[in-house]
Amino acid sequence: MAASLRDLQCFIFDMDGTINLGETPIDGAKDLISFLQTRRIPFFFFTNNSSASPEAYVEKLQRLGFSGIGREQIVTSGDVMAHFLKQKFSHPHIYLAGTPSLAKQLREQGIALLPPDTPSADAVVIGFDTTFSFEKATVACRLIAAGVPFFATNIDRVCPLEAGAFLPDCGSICAMLEHATGVAPKFVGKPFAETVDYILAKAGTPPERTAMVGDRLYTDIATAKNGGIVGIAVLSGEISQADIDASPIQPDYTLFSVKELYEAIR
Ligand SMILES: [Mg+2]
16 A cells, blocks of 8 residues: 555656646645645656756746746656666767757756767667757667667657647657667656656655656556556546546546645645
């Protein structure tokens, strides 16, 4: 049995559907965050989106009225990738297809980025690259075909926009490269265990006292299950109790929203 909610020592929050709905904070979210801040209970906001900078999420949370959030409390699939690379290689030298902000984020964490004419690399890394080009595809294919390991930040096929529109995401760029080379990538963001490995290394809390809170079973709750931490589903976003009843992925707790979490632990 999972730890009681009051015994949890670290929380990882999904954002949209859990903390906010678009530009509106979910009822109780601000109370919960300020309670955690007052009690010095560590918490992080996690996003699979590797195209925007962590600083952009700090600004967004500030705009929504969450105060005192720092860069170190934002975790993106780009941060997970940096940690994964540093565990695999002592001084990682990679070929990256990513946005300028992902490139900056990886460089800041000690990852060397190689130019397009590089003869080899420790790895090819693909992000949600809204600046992707045919040249980047060509270089990535050349290196992957030569046996360079193929890693990617997040498995998402699409990034939803307003009104049913979407952008092709990292998973779709990777499908093209996999089709060309016959090599499948290793993804690291949600729902893979590398995401939890990174957060546990950062927070230093025991897995059974660390919780992922989110509104999607196949990403948020699957991350908790794959990483061996506590999964808390909230019904404030995508899923209903009926969806949970029908799913093979079962959360440890199901709550109406973060407001119920706040009321349980305060
Ligand atoms: Mg969500």
